[in-house]
Amino acid sequence: MKNIRVRFAPSPTGPLHIGNLRTALFNYLFAKKKKGSFIIRFEDTDRDRYIKASEKHILNSLKWCGIKADEGPEKGNYGPYRQSKRKHIYKKYVKYLLKKNYAYYAFDSKDELKQIRTEYKDKGKLFIYNYSTRKHLKNSFNNFYYNKIRTKKKHKKYIIRLNVPVSKTIKGSDILRGAISINSKVLDDKVLVKADGNVTYHLANVIDDHLMKITHVLKGEEWISSFPILHLLYYYFHWKMPKFLHLPLILNSCGKGKLSKRNSKQLNIPIFPIKWKDTIKLKTLLGYRELGYFPDALLNMLALFGWNPGCEQEIFSLKELIATFSLEDINLSSARFDKKKIDWINHRHLQIKSIDELTRLVKLCLKEKKIYFNNDKTIKQIIVRIRSQCTFVYQILEKAIYFFKKPNFNKNYIKKQIINRKRTKKILFLIIEWFNNYDKNNFKLLRLFLAKLAVKKNLKIHYLLKLLRLSLVGKLVGLEILFIIKKLKTQDIIKRICNVIWVLN
Helix, strand or coil: CCCCCEEEEECCCCCCCCCHHHHHHHHHHHHHCCCEEEEECCCCCCCCCHHHHHHHHHHHHHHHHHHCCCECCCCCCCCCCCCCCHHHHHHHHHHHHHHCCEEECCCCCCCHCCCCCCCCCCCCCCCCCCCCHHHCCCCCCCHHHHHHHHHHCCCCCCCEECCCCCCCEEEEEECCCCCEEEEEHHHCEEEEEEECCCCCCHHHHHHHHCCCCCCCCEEEHHHHHHHHHHHHHHHHHHHCCCEEEEECEEEECCCEEEEEHHHHHCCCCCCCCEEEECCCCCEEECCCCCCCHHHHHHHHHHCCEEEEECCCCCCCHHHHHHHCHHHHECCCEEECCCCCHHHHHHHHHHHCCHHHHHHHHHHHHHCCCCCCCCCCHHHHHHHHHCCCCCCCCCHHHHCCCCCCCCCCCCCHCCCCCCCCCHHHHHHHHHHHHHHHCCCCCCCCHHHHHHHHHHHHHCHHHHHHHHHHHHHHCCCCCCCCCHHHHCCCCCHHHHHHHHHHHHHCC
């Protein structure tokens, strides 16, 4: 098999959606599995919807996920990799189509076409701009109108449309779905060149894929409707068509409709890999990165939405996905988004990450909170004890924050746990005295002291341990109290007990 070349070709009209990220992932996995090339190309010919920050968001999202391009805007021998920079390339192919009568000029305005569509709709008909209507409209098939236009010194603004043949069965093939055929009479004469001179998706894709030697095109199921038009263009150019595979949709968690920005908000589902700053609505939408997910967990989840490895394994690293991936294992049916599943996958990835890696991530979380703690040994010991309870790295910090800063005492909560304030204050003073005079790490001596104190004050030792936990943690949860005492400095233990005494005043 010749060198596999696939491309991910997003339109920079907004942030990268996780559905598009899955398309990029499947292309990347296939290329890497076959030791081929993964190419990034920006389809930025829609200048009305173009957003400058979108391209950066797409590239940063892929970078965070570890999806690296072999060719793209920054490197490669088949550039430019932005369609807006390839106008000079498209011109000769447009001339060829016009010369061969495979395309034609059309001068109808948007308002005129809108009016015609309305008239058809009022009659209960569907308007299609094709062989059945074109001769009555303003285009180069209408000889009377076209000759009239050409006699003028300046032509009106025009677009160029594809000449779809009359009643031709267009046959193609999809790797996943098999044979696809459609009669041309139901197709529009698609616009190939817009009034601003920019070529449209259909023409640019075919030319770019051919010139960049793309062997396989993997894209979303929603693009199946354009497949016959692409097939027709390849036929007109006498070019070999790449192999196509239209990926199944990702449905929302209700299973009703494609996962979109609108329903993701309603269902509280993140939809972007990394945060997106919406400059129009002046708000920031958080992505999976900001919500604490691992990039490899996100890719793991997306791979399982539409792909079945044929084994019981569900947790994969990116390297394992590459080694296991096969186009034949892609499902035909759409996949339902499952928020619980991604959380479970993230939990599993946290459990298998190395202690050193988790220590690095916890320290980053501490730094973000402007807490500087350089005792890696303590952090590692905390992680070992607590990570089985956590799905996200930030939860390790949340559950163990009392090791790194004094707790915020809830006065009402503390008071509810106390039997007798006056008597308890005296007990706390005695405990402070012990810590001032003895080694806090002599647990045998500490246990003996607490046992004697409990007998003397006619209390259960459990109550004294409860007072210590309230003082050091701020609530009745946390790791083993002796471990906490061992890791805190004596002066910090005393300060925290004093804070409880102050609350009881």
